[in-house]
Amino acid sequence: MRRRLKTIGALRVALLAAVLTLGLGARARAADLKVLVVSARGQPVSDAVVLVRRPGGGEAGPIHFPWPMVVEQRDMQFRPFVLIVPVGSEVSFPNHDPFKHHVYSFSPAKTFELKLYGHDDTRRVRFDRLGVVSLGCNIHDDMSGFIRVVDTPYAAKTDVHGEALIHGVPAGPAKLAVWHPYLRDGHDLVRDVTASAGGSTFTVTVDLKPAPMRHGNY
Numbered sequence: 001m002r003r004r005l006k007t008i009g010a011l012r013v014a015l016l017a018a019v020l021t022l023g024l025g026a027r028a029r030a031a032d033l034k035v036l037v038v039s040a041r042g043q044p045v046s047d048a049v050v051l052v053r054r055p056g057g058g059e060a061g062p063i064h065f066p067w068p069m070v071v072e073q074r075d076m077q078f079r080p081f082v083l084i085v086p087v088g089s090e091v092s093f094p095n096h097d098p099f100k101h102h103v104y105s106f107s108p109a110k111t112f113e114l115k116l117y118g119h120d121d122t123r124r125v126r127f128d129r130l131g132v133v134s135l136g137c138n139i140h141d142d143m144s145g146f147i148r149v150v151d152t153p154y155a156a157k158t159d160v161h162g163e164a165l166i167h168g169v170p171a172g173p174a175k176l177a178v179w180h181p182y183l184r185d186g187h188d189l190v191r192d193v194t195a196s197a198g199g200s201t202f203t204v205t206v207d208l209k210p211a212p213m214r215h216g217n218y
């Protein structure tokens with residue numbers, strides 16, 4: 001009886017080891033990809049959108065990002081300044097200011113208008129086309145924000161250090177695209193890269209137009 005128990009115990013250990021090995025193996029084939037975005041002067045660039053696409057394109061299943069699908073109006077600004085959303089997403093536009101806003105976009109990726117609405121009221125808009133949606137307010141001319149509608153789960157925005165971290169990128173060849181609202185030529189900067197199973201770091205230099213004062217120190 002005791003021997004039988006021992007055998008079962010050993011089998012369990014072996015099974016556990018096998019499961020762990022398989023798990024680690026699968027994980028080792030996907031790794032974090034870090035991208036540092038800098039200006040021509042070598043300054044870190046925040047609010048750059050970094051996208052990774054694998055050959056063959058579309059990934060299976062719906063895309064979910066860990067950040068909320070929300071653009072607030074607060075202190076007469078859109079927050080966040082840049083939001084990445086999966087194509088088909090519905091985005092909320094809550095107004096947290098004590099006065100009214102009138103949010104609109106003329107962008108081909110989504111033309112819409114949210115007529116005047118006030119404090120703690122909200123509106124929703126669905127974004128069903130890929131691309132860049134530039135947001136403005138009819139009342140406050142210097143309010144500016146951007147929504148980037150994407151079809152890849154491998155997307156992130158650079159932080160104040162110019163760094164974007166994308167988790168779980170499968171190892172192998174990929175296209176790395178970087179976009180920023182103030183890119184001089186307006187188009188994604190696309191580069192062929194190879195994502196390494198051990199994690200990869202890339203640095204991308206972007207040529208930016210001068211930014212309005214409140215947005216930057218590039």
Ligand SMILES: [Cu+2]
Nearest residue numbers: 101137139140
């Ligand atoms: Cu406004």
